[in-house]
Amino acid sequence: MISSVASKRGIPWINYYCATKAAMNVFAESLRVEWGGYGIGVLVVMPGITESKFMSNVKCYSGIAMPSIKPRGQTAEEVAYLTVRAIRKNKKS
Numbered sequence: 001m002i003s004s005v006a007s008k009r010g011i012p013w014i015n016y017y018c019a020t021k022a023a024m025n026v027f028a029e030s031l032r033v034e035w036g037g038y039g040i041g042v043l044v045v046m047p048g049i050t051e052s053k054f055m056s057n058v059k060c061y062s063g064i065a066m067p068s069i070k071p072r073g074q075t076a077e078e079v080a081y082l083t084v085r086a087i088r089k090n091k092k093s
Contacts, residue, residue: 049073
């Protein structure tokens with residue numbers, strides 16, 4: 001599951017995003033316990049700032065002008081690469 005570090009702390013203007021990502025984390029914890037006995041793992045990826053159009057979309061839907069933030073984080077491709085690497089590493093364990 002792709003979550004976010006935003007799930008660990010409330011952030012102004014994207015409180016709904018933080019809350020839904022936190023709910024995903026708890027859901028994943030439950031699945032991990034339920035399915036662990038069958039050898040099925042659950043990976044939760046929590047990237048930080050990722051270069052995307054996320055912040056400009058927040059401006060469009062919230063109706064509130066967001067502060068200008070220029071993300072200097074990972075690219076979506078880097079997050080995807082690291083996610084696949086983590087999945088493969090776990091399969092070898």
